[in-house]
Amino acid sequence: MGTAAWVCFECRTAVRRDTQYDGDVPCPNCGRLCAYLGYKIPVPPKRKSREWLRLRTQLSAEKAARELDAYLVRDREKTALRQEIARLIAKGPNPGRASTIRRLQRRLAWLES
Numbered sequence: 001m002g003t004a005a006w007v008c009f010e011c012r013t014a015v016r017r018d019t020q021y022d023g024d025v026p027c028p029n030c031g032r033l034c035a036y037l038g039y040k041i042p043v044p045p046k047r048k049s050r051e052w053l054r055l056r057t058q059l060s061a062e063k064a065a066r067e068l069d070a071y072l073v074r075d076r077e078k079t080a081l082r083q084e085i086a087r088l089i090a091k092g093p094n095p096g097r098a099s100t101i102r103r104l105q106r107r108l109a110w111l112e113s
């Protein structure tokens with residue numbers, strides 16, 4: 001167990017917390033929520049504004065990539081559920097099958113919400 005850094009890009013300030021910490025980290029200067037940086041990425045010196053901008057851009061790009069991955073995983077699961085529901089419906093009525101179809105439809109509805 002070690003410490004990780006959270007940073008405020010407005011103030012170019014770093015705050016350290018235990019790596020297990022999972023709450024919000026407000027900036028001690030401005031009170032805005034700090035962004036999680038982790039423990040591997042070095043915090044740039046306060047005066048190096050270009051390094052701070054590069055870091056901010058990098059974190060934004062990584063976040064966008066993670067969100068896209070999550071969207072694609074969800075989309076693949078929705079497609080698989082629709083295909084499975086259609087396959088089970090095509091097999092005809094059966095009490096066990098009906099309950100499976102309802103369960104899959106609930107999961108699909110949850111993914112689509």
Ligand SMILES: [Zn+2]
Pocket residue numbers: 008009010011012013027028029030031032
């Ligand atoms: Zn701040």
